[in-house]
Amino acid sequence: MNPTLADKIARAPKAELHIHIEGSLEPELIFALAKRNGVQLAYDSIDALRAAYAFTDLQSFLDIYYAGASVLLHEQDFYDMTMAYVERALADHVTHTEIFFDPQTHTERGVPIETVVAGIERALADGEKRGLTSKLILCFLRHLSEDDALATFDEAQPLFDKYAHRLIGVGLDSSERGHPPSKFERVFAKARERGLKLVAHAGEEGPPSYVYEALDLLKVDRVDHGVRSIEDAALVARLADSRIALTVCPLSNIKLCVFDDMAKHTLKDLLDQGVAVMINSDDPAYFGGYVNANYFAIVDALKLTDHEAYTLLRNSLEASFVTEQERAAMIARLDTYWKQ
Numbered sequence: 128m129n130p131t132l133a134d135k136i137a138r139a140p141k142a143e144l145h146i147h148i149e150g151s152l153e154p155e156l157i158f159a160l161a162k163r164n165g166v167q168l169a170y171d172s173i174d175a176l177r178a179a180y181a182f183t184d185l186q187s188f189l190d191i192y193y194a195g196a197s198v199l200l201h202e203q204d205f206y207d208m209t210m211a212y213v214e215r216a217l218a219d220h221v222t223h224t225e226i227f228f229d230p231q232t233h234t235e236r237g238v239p240i241e242t243v244v245a246g247i248e249r250a251l252a253d254g255e256k257r258g259l260t261s262k263l264i265l266c267f268l269r270h271l272s273e274d275d276a277l278a279t280f281d282e283a284q285p286l287f288d289k290y291a292h293r294l295i296g297v298g299l300d301s302s303e304r305g306h307p308p309s310k311f312e313r314v315f316a317k318a319r320e321r322g323l324k325l326v327a328h329a330g331e332e333g334p335p336s337y338v339y340e341a342l343d344l345l346k347v348d349r350v351d352h353g354v355r356s357i358e359d360a361a362l363v364a365r366l367a368d369s370r371i372a373l374t375v376c377p378l379s380n381i382k383l384c385v386f387d388d389m390a391k392h393t394l395k396d397l398l399d400q401g402v403a404v405m406i407n408s409d410d411p412a413y414f415g416g417y418v419n420a421n422y423f424a425i426v427d428a429l430k431l432t433d434h435e436a437y438t439l440l441r442n443s444l445e446a447s448f449v450t451e452q453e454r455a456a457m458i459a460r461l462d463t464y465w466k467q
């Protein structure tokens with residue numbers, strides 16, 4: 128890629144809207160926390176763990192991702208993990224981030240949901256003092272039952288009050304195939320009644336019908352991944368018309384074999400057809416790079432222009448869950464930067 132464009136993208140103010148905080152846990156920190164907490168890992172060295180990061184599909188990744196998260200026990204652990212991500216985000220000139228977390232991964236191991244949120248929140252508050260604004264989105268694990276999700280939602284009620292400034296939405300992640308959005312219609316209806324923002328992973332490995340379900344049954348405000356929407360022309364037209372954004376994660380898509388080559392990624396087709404796509408890192412510690420690395424990889428492989436790179440950056444701001452005033456300020460800042 129043209130080094131001038133890479134540098135311009137690297138320093139551009141940007142939002143990240145698809146990052147699982149547990150997926151930012153680097154092998155070094157996994158080992159440090161395992162030692163601190165006396166947790167036994169199935170790998171005897173950092174290199175051995177990293178060598179296991181050769182995935183064939185989403186499930187092969189999730190098995191290792193949940194094992195990595197098993198070292199998180201105390202509030203300070205969640206703080207340390209989140210602070211490490213905040214540092215990386217600031218280095219990549221992310222000015223606003225919307226972070227997913229998976230409470231069921233931790234409550235299953237006896238860690239109270241309040242411990243999880245308190246640690247993440249303390250780091251995000253510290254990040255805010257350094258110029259990174261943020262929101263938090265609670266994700267339900269779709270391989271578990273809807274009753275489990277409903278119980279988690281009930282348990283989280285006091286947190287939606289206490290952390291109302293931060294905890295603004297719910298999402299849906301984990302094993303997609305065989306767990307369609309329709310399975311979670313009731314819990315999403317409850318979240319909607321509470322005025323929360325709604326997102327769901329759909330069309331990563333699952334078919335376009337899962338994206339329709341996310342839109343029509345869950346009534347999501349954004350779709351996470353959604354790259355398989357390209358298989359259905361009517362769906363692409365609908366996404367473009369409604370400007371419902373797709374939070375695309377290029378390095379993730381390659382690592383999880385959604386596309387076998389970055390040059391075959393469908394992001395440019397979606398962009399050309401007016402879909403509000405932008406770039407995110409998903410699980411950066413596992414997929415080989417934070418948000419800027421994702422921009423570089425896709426802009427290079429698809430030979431995107433200066434204007435297309437600008438559109439991706441701008442879409443990240445357009446799709447953020449912020450006030451109109453905040454959005455206007457973020458866009459003005461990007462525009463001033465991009466023109467100079």
Ligand code: HPA
Pocket residue numbers: 147150185192300301302303328331379409410
């Ligand atoms: N897809 C589904 N669930 C996930 C992912 C993903 O890419 N990352 C973490 N949980």
Ligand code: ZN
Pocket residue numbers: 145147300328351409
């Ligand atoms: Zn994801």
